[in-house]
Amino acid sequence: AQRVTQPEKLLSVFKGAPVELKCNYSYSGSPELFWYVQYSRQRLQLLLRHISRESIKGFTADLNKGETSFHLKKPFAQEEDSAMYYCALLKSGAGKSTFGDGTTLTVKP
């Protein structure tokens, strides 16, 4: 069965510091991976997906099939990045995603 692991429930960094939110997955097929973000008092929304290979709000994530990882990175964290981040895996053809437990990021001034 597919599984998504976000090992850090809480992550705290200072403004301007680099940040990396870890995501590991287990899935035997070709996965589609996403990062969703939930800012305070807002609904979950897509941050980025690996097939887009784009940078959103300064965040990037590279799919590493060898390490089965999809870590989210930003070189210089901003206070407005404070939020809950979920990594999700979409099993090709299944039509439903598996979410990790989420990581709460706090960026301190």
Added chain:
Amino acid sequence: IAGITQAPTSQILAAGRRMTLRCTQDMRHNAMYWYRQDLGLGLRLIHYSNTAGTTGKGEVPDGYSVSRANTDDFPLTLASAVPSQTSVYFCASSDAGGQDTQYFGPGTRLTVL
């Protein structure tokens, strides 16, 4: 365009009562989902529907039922609520038969006493 909406925003419910959480989307997405969000447990899929007329069980379906009579609506029913169903419930939808980004509703905060 509203996107995806949920009602009610929040509800306090006595144990044993029946409750239906409503979810409506106007994006003509085929796939819809219900999740519950609990501290430390992340998002867990309750039920899903890949297209109108079909539904499927997710990770934690017990105590919940859904229906998908049309494309737009995907209500979630708790037949007899229990305190362990206290949670924040999110509805989501996606296009391309579920092979695409999910769009989430604002959530319903449910407390079962």
